[in-house]
Amino acid sequence: MSKAAFPINDLLRRKLQTSLTIITLTLSVASTLFLLLFSSRLGFNAASAVGTLTQGLTTIFSQFILFIGVLIFAVGAVLTSFIAFLMMAQRTRDFGLIKAAGCPNGLVAGYFMTELITTTFAGCILGIALGFFIDYAAANVVFSAYQLPNFWFAPLVFVAFFVLSVVFGLQPILKAARMSPVKALSPVNYYGLTTTNKHKPLSRSGITWRIASRSLFRRQSATIRIVILLSIVFILLTVSVAGGIIASDTTTSWIQKTVNSDTIAIAHNSMGNQYKLLLSKFSGAKETGDFNYSDPKLAIPEGVIGQLSALSSVSLVDSRLILKEHVNEISNFTVNPDTEQTYSVGDSRQGEAIVVGVNPENLSGTWFVQGRFLNANDDFEAVIGDSVAQAMYSPDTSKNTMLSNPLVQSIEFQNNTFSIVGVCVDPVNNGLVTYVPIERLENISGVSNPNLLLVKLNNSTDRSADIAQIKTLIQATDPDLNVFELDGVIAKNSAFLASTWQTIMLLPLFTLVSAALCLVGYMMLAVDEQHQEFAVLRAVGAKPKIVIFILAIQSIIVLVSSFGVGISLGTIITLLILMQQPLVTGFTILEITGWLLAALAGMFIFSLYPAFRLAKTSILKIMT
Amino acid sequence: MSTKEDLMIYAQALGKTYQVGDLKLEVLKDITLSIPKAKFIVICGPSGSGKTTLLNIIGGIDKPTSGKIFVEGQDLTVQDEDFLSDFRCNNVGFVFQSYNLVSTLTVAENVAFPMEWTRKPEQEIEKRVTELLETLGLQHRANHFPAQLSGGEQQRVAFARALANDPQLILADEPTGNLDGKNAQKITQVLQLLKERGKTVIVSTHDEQIRELADQVLCLEDGKLASKNE
Numbered sequence: 001m002s003k004a005a006f007p008i009n010d011l012l013r014r015k016l017q018t019s020l021t022i023i024t025l026t027l028s029v030a031s032t033l034f035l036l037l038f039s040s041r042l043g044f045n046a047a048s049a050v051g052t053l054t055q056g057l058t059t060i061f062s063q064f065i066l067f068i069g070v071l072i073f074a075v076g077a078v079l080t081s082f083i084a085f086l087m088m089a090q091r092t093r094d095f096g097l098i099k100a101a102g103c104p105n106g107l108v109a110g111y112f113m114t115e116l117i118t119t120t121f122a123g124c125i126l127g128i129a130l131g132f133f134i135d136y137a138a139a140n141v142v143f144s145a146y147q148l149p150n151f152w153f154a155p156l157v158f159v160a161f162f163v164l165s166v167v168f169g170l171q172p173i174l175k176a177a178r179m180s181p182v183k184a185l186s187p188v189n190y191y192g193l194t195t196t197n198k199h200k201p202l203s204r205s206g207i208t209w210r211i212a213s214r215s216l217f218r219r220q221s222a223t224i225r226i227v228i229l230l231s232i233v234f235i236l237l238t239v240s241v242a243g244g245i246i247a248s249d250t251t252t253s254w255i256q257k258t259v260n261s262d263t264i265a266i267a268h269n270s271m272g273n274q275y276k277l278l279l280s281k282f283s284g285a286k287e288t289g290d291f292n293y294s295d296p297k298l299a300i301p302e303g304v305i306g307q308l309s310a311l312s313s314v315s316l317v318d319s320r321l322i323l324k325e326h327v328n329e330i331s332n333f334t335v336n337p338d339t340e341q342t343y344s345v346g347d348s349r350q351g352e353a354i355v356v357g358v359n360p361e362n363l364s365g366t367w368f369v370q371g372r373f374l375n376a377n378d379d380f381e382a383v384i385g386d387s388v389a390q391a392m393y394s395p396d397t398s399k400n401t402m403l404s405n406p407l408v409q410s411i412e413f414q415n416n417t418f419s420i421v422g423v424c425v426d427p428v429n430n431g432l433v434t435y436v437p438i439e440r441l442e443n444i445s446g447v448s449n450p451n452l453l454l455v456k457l458n459n460s461t462d463r464s465a466d467i468a469q470i471k472t473l474i475q476a477t478d479p480d481l482n483v484f485e486l487d488g489v490i491a492k493n494s495a496f497l498a499s500t501w502q503t504i505m506l507l508p509l510f511t512l513v514s515a516a517l518c519l520v521g522y523m524m525l526a527v528d529e530q531h532q533e534f535a536v537l538r539a540v541g542a543k544p545k546i547v548i549f550i551l552a553i554q555s556i557i558v559l560v561s562s563f564g565v566g567i568s569l570g571t572i573i574t575l576l577i578l579m580q581q582p583l584v585t586g587f588t589i590l591e592i593t594g595w596l597l598a599a600l601a602g603m604f605i606f607s608l609y610p611a612f613r614l615a616k617t618s619i620l621k622i623m624t
Numbered sequence: 625m626s627t628k629e630d631l632m633i634y635a636q637a638l639g640k641t642y643q644v645g646d647l648k649l650e651v652l653k654d655i656t657l658s659i660p661k662a663k664f665i666v667i668c669g670p671s672g673s674g675k676t677t678l679l680n681i682i683g684g685i686d687k688p689t690s691g692k693i694f695v696e697g698q699d700l701t702v703q704d705e706d707f708l709s710d711f712r713c714n715n716v717g718f719v720f721q722s723y724n725l726v727s728t729l730t731v732a733e734n735v736a737f738p739m740e741w742t743r744k745p746e747q748e749i750e751k752r753v754t755e756l757l758e759t760l761g762l763q764h765r766a767n768h769f770p771a772q773l774s775g776g777e778q779q780r781v782a783f784a785r786a787l788a789n790d791p792q793l794i795l796a797d798e799p800t801g802n803l804d805g806k807n808a809q810k811i812t813q814v815l816q817l818l819k820e821r822g823k824t825v826i827v828s829t830h831d832e833q834i835r836e837l838a839d840q841v842l843c844l845e846d847g848k849l850a851s852k853n854e
Contacts (some may be wrong), residue, residue, distance in 0.1 A: 207729075207737045214728040536724040539685050540738050540785065541713025543706055619685050 007114040017087070017524065022123045024083045024517040029127020029161050030134060031510030032076040036153040037135040039065045057251055057386070057425065057497070064243060064504055067573065071236040075511050078229045079518055080161050084169030085225060086521050088116060088176075095176040109177045116173065120165040124158050131157070134510075208546060211537075212553035215530055226522045227562050230603075233515040234566020235573065236508045237599055242592040243574035244505035249588055251501075252494050254425040255282070259454070263318075263364050264467065265484040266308070266453040266474055271298045272484040275322065275428075275452055278354065279489045282427035282496070293323045297480075299449035304477050308455060311473070313466035315458045318364040319450035321357035321441050326350065327434060329392045330410035330417055334403070346409045347401040349392040353385070354429040355413060357441030357450075364454045371407050371422030378437050382411050382418035387431030389423045414444050427493050512599060519555070519607040526554055527610045534614060535622040544615035551611035555604055563600055632696060632793060632824040633659040633682055639690035640677050640847075651677045652688070653847040659826070659840075661792065664819045666835050667828040669844035675828040676797050678844065682826065683716050683795045684708040695793065713741055717786030719796040723778040725770040725785070732757065732766040735784045742789060756784040760814060776807025783814050794818055796827045800834065809833065 011018045091112060098108045135149055216223050259279070265272055274291050300319075308317050331346035360374040373383055384393070384406060393406035406420045411434060418436055426433050442448055460466050467483055474481040527534070534547045614622065640652040651674045659665055667675050680686035681693055684700050693700050696715055700708065712718070725734050732753050739749045757763045760780045770778055779799060786794055796815070800808035812833045818825050819837055827834055835841060843850045 207733075207740045210733065211726065211728050218728065532724065533726045533728070536720075536726060537737075538709070539683075539712065539718055539720075539724075541709050541711075541741055541789075543709040546741070620680065 007111045007118065010111070011115055011118060018119060020517060020521055020524070021083055021087050021119050022126065024514055024521060025080060025120065025123025025161070025165065026126040026130055027510055027514035027517065028076045028079045028083075029124050029157060030130035031508075031514060032072055032161070033128060033131030033153055033157045034134045034138070034510065035069055035072045036157065037131065037149045038138055039069055040150050040153075041135075041139055041147070057431075060247060060251065061500065061504065064239070064247065067243075068236065068240055068504065068508060071232060071239065072508060072511050075229070075232045075236055075515065076161065077164050078225075078232055079511075079514055080165045081168030082225045082229050082518060083521060084116060084120065084165040085172060086222060086518075086525055087119065088112060088169050088172040091115075091172075091176070095173075096179070105177055109173055112173045112176075113170070116166060116169040120162055120169065124162045124165070127161070128154050128158055208549045209553060211530075211533070212550045213557065215526065215550075216554050216557055219525065219529065222522060222525055223558065226519065226558055227565075229518060230515060230559065230562030231565040231569075233511060234563050234596075235570040236511060236566075237596065238567050238570020239573055240505050240508045241595045241599075242571060244501050245588055245592050245595075246574060246584055248498055248501040249585070251425070252497050255427050255493050255497060256490055258424075258426050258428065259486050259490055260364060260456065262459070263454050263456050263486065264470075265486055266304075266455055266470070266481060267300065267451060267484065268298050268478075268480045269482050271322075271451050272482055276484060276486070276489055278322075278429050279427050279486065280492065281430045282493050291324075293451065294445060294447050296447075298451040299447070300451060300453060300481070301477060302449070304474055304481070305450075305453065307473055307477075308453070308470065311470065313458055313460055313469065314455055316362060316364055316456040318362050318454040318456070319359055319438060320452045320454065321438050321445070321447060321450045322452055323355050323357075323441065323445055323447070325353060325355045325413040325434075327353045327355070327388070327392075328412040330412050332409050334408060343403055345403045345405055346393065347396070347399060347404070349396075349399075351388070351392055352432065353388055354433045355441065356428070356433060356435050357438030358435055359438050364456045371420070373422055373424070374435060374437060378421070379440055380416070380418050381421045381437070383422040383424055383435040384411060384420055385426045385428070385431040385433035386423055387429075388434060391432070393420075416440075416444050512603075516603045516606045519558070519603060520609055522558070523551060523555060523607050523610045526551060527614050531614070531622050535619050538619045538622070548608065548611045548615050551614075552604075552608060555607040555611075559600060559604055559607070563596075567596065630660050631658050631694075632661045632663070633657070633826075634694040635682075635691065636693075637691040638678075638681065638688045638693060640674070640681065640686070641689045651847050652681075655691070655847075655849050657842065657849060659824065661824055662822045663824055663839045664815075664837050665824075665826045666838035666841045667826065667844060668830065668835070668841060669850070673844040674847045675844055679795050679797050679826065679828055682793075683718050684712050685718070713738055714789055715791050715793060717783075717789075717791045717794040719779070719782045719786050719794070719799050721798040721801045723770070723775070723782045723802075725778055725781055727770050729769075730766065731762060731768055731770070731773070731781050734770065734781055735788055738785060738788045752788065753784075756787055759817070760784050761810075774807070776803050776810060779803060779807070779811055780814065783811070787818075792824055794823050794825045796825070796829075798828055798830070800829065800831045812837070 095108060095112065098111070099105065132149070132154070139147070139149075265275055267275060270291075271293075274293075305317055305319060308314050327350065329346055329349040331344055331348060334343050334345050335341070336343065358374065360378060361376050363373070370389075371383070374381060388411075389406050392411075393404050393409060395401055395404045406423055410417045410419050412418070413434075418434075424435070425431065438450065455470065457463065457466055467485070471483045474483070530550075534550075537547065538544070635655055635657045638652055638655040639650070642649045642651060655678065667678065669675050677686065681688050681700075682695060684695070684703070687701060691701075695711075698711065700711070703711070726737070729737065735753045735756055736749050739752060744752075753766075754763070757766055760783060762777065762780055762784065765773060765777060765781075770781070773781065779802075783796075783799075786796075799815075800811050803811065808831060812831070815825060815827065815834060816837060827838075829835065
């Protein structure tokens with residue numbers, strides 16, 4: 001038999017263990033590569049596809065993807081090292097046997113290194129192939145078109161994971177190589193067992209609990225590794241599930257606050273359609289580029305506003321003047337109170353934005369994420385959309401703008417400067433929007449009437465009849481005026497936001513499956529190490545369910561301790577770092593708890609596979 | 625001649641075949657025997673003659689490929705695993721050649737655990753463990769783990785565990801096979817004690833000292849019952 005034949009035959013003989021190792025490595029490598037490829041696509045898509053998502057939301061998405069990416073890479077690294085360690089730790093006894101039979105130390109170490117390198121290479125290569133395949137499938141489903149990925153990620157992931165696996169897998173090989181055959185064969189040294197005596201002759205806890213807990217401590221090295229691995233997996237899961245749901249609810253609420261579901265729009269047909277397009281730009285629509293917002297034909301007569309306000313079905317009429325303007329950033333100065341040094345804040349960047357004049361006393365809703373919204377005393381004050389804030393009021397090192405803060409700066413258009421008092425997330429024109437008092441805007445622009453009304457309806461049993469009444473009323477004054485229901489646009493925007501979040505939340509799924517396989521590997525280590533004892537327990541009268549129970553306790557201890565650590569850190573990361581002003585309702589907590597518990601339960605059930613397999617095996621087969 | 629009620633074990637045309645790859649290994653062939661209660665039986669025979677397999681079938685650890693085995697009137701060939709677990713726990717005490725103690729449990733816990741499954745009160749378990757460890761000279765080792773004991777001590781713990789639920793049938797598979805003369809003698813004394821207490825003891829052994837205790841010696845050869853010496 002050639003020197004290479006032994007390790008290959010050995011791997012083929014241990015089919016289950018070998019395939020489990022390769023599958024886990026494959027999934028770990030594939031999920032990491034897929035995440036890198038997919039997030040680069042998502043980032044590319046968000047940046048290049050003009051008119052999709054506001055820039056503030058893109059930043060939130062990018063933060064999430066970055067965090068999830070870092071965590072998935074960390075999980076992949078720990079998972080790969082764990083599986084390599086596990087594979088080799090299980091062979092300590094075989095190592096001793098081969099050495100005891102007279103095989104030279106170097107040759108036996110070579111056998112196991114060949115096994116390690118073969119399985120790691122197979123797992124990494126298959127993982128790269130699977131990663132590209134999943135990316136291809138996901139790109140076709142999500143983006144409807146396939147563009148060639150960034151191939152440089154493949155060698156990066158391959159080298160990183162291959163090196164990690166070999167380095168961590170070598171540790172138990174070198175440890176076993178240094179061990180004498182007697183020690184390697186001894187159950188005392190096998191898996192680093194200790195025989196310290198800290199227990200009473202008869203402890204009061206149940207027999208199953210005692211065997212399970214002491215076995216866990218006996219396998220300290222492997223137990224600590226699996227707890228660390230699962231903790232990171234649960235952090236990842238919390239960030240993606242809890243963070244994803246909270247962020248989704250919060251951002252959806254921001255988007256829905258701009259136009260409430262009980263609100264309709266009234267405008268001339270062309271203006272109404274343009275406003276709907278401006279709102280839909282968030283989810284991919286394009287507005288008419290050369291639209292003349294200041295066209296006098298779009299003005300809504302004062303009389304219409306009075307008539308609408310008098311209707312019992314109407315609770316509020318929010319008059320708006322919508323214009324398109326060239327806007328300029330106005331910089332400011334700030335003084336450090338300690339050093340009295342003066343710093344310049346901002347630059348003189350420019351851009352196009354929709355400027356909306358509103359009556360602060362008659363708003364159908366308020367929506368801001370920073371500062372405040374306009375109030376009745378404001379005149380030369382403005383609230384800017386998040387895309388304006390990101391594009392014109394964020395630090396830009398390429399232009400040497402180190403300090404920038406919209407709330408201490410101003411915005412200028414048509415030679416009038418407005419102090420910025422707030423920043424809002426707004427789907428209108430995809431966040432490239434600025435709100436100012438309507439009277440000031442009318443004075444500046446010379447347009448004396450609003451061109452859009454947002455009408456808030458009272459709760460009514462017959463909404464259709466109310467809308468029909470309003471339509472008849474306004475068309476009696478001007479037949480070109482019309483009612484525009486905005487529910488469909490809001491629903492489309494919310495659905496688009498939700499589907500984007502769901503795509504991000506799906507990314508860690510592969511990691512979860514890999515981690516579950518790792519847990520199965522750990523449980524197989526437990527079965528492997530304790531098989532003789534389980535056989536004895538069965539022989540002296542333990543029912544198969546007792547063996548399952550002992551292994552289930554071990555799985556629960558590992559899972560619950562990891563779950564506690566992971567959930568706590570994941571929640572801190574989500575609420576304190578990723579999401580400002582989170583919207584957390586009772587239902588959100590229930591939904592998150594449900595998903596996380598489902599993941600925990602799924603992993604627990606999955607981890608019991610080796611236990612059920614053992615329970616079905618005859619006592620004699622376990623013994624031998 | 626023994627009546628059916630006096631019999632501890634009755635085996636009828638027992639056969640056991642193992643499939644190893646394409647090869648069929650016939651380990652037991654057409655064994656019919658009856659063992660009365662309170663008898664000390666020694667099973668002898670060369671390695672591979674089927675001694676361990678016969679003990680495993682009598683103890684309900686293994687099932688025959690053909691034939692029937694009755695222990696204390698129960699037909700073990702038709703019982704499911706849960707019944708057999710209860711049966712082994714309450715009716716059979718098994719001692720293995722390689723001791724087979726649970727390494728994560730102390731000596732006292734190793735003796736106690738078969739009793740915990742029968743839901744005996746804790747005080748009763750403690751009393752019984754103390755009694756058994758004293759009988760076997762292991763009271764000073766109660767708090768130690770198996771890896772801290774000598775082979776002879778581990779085998780005595782295995783006997784204590786086998787006696788925990790006070791079974792009427794004790795099966796010992798080469799109990800002195802791994803022990804030196806001094807420790808083997810201590811085990812022989814334990815077996816003598818069991819015989820005096822009226823237990824049915826079946827020992828597979830080559831040990832002449834143990835053979836002297838036998839009421840009956842069964843010799844197996846190539847899976848067949850070669851001779852019965854009263």
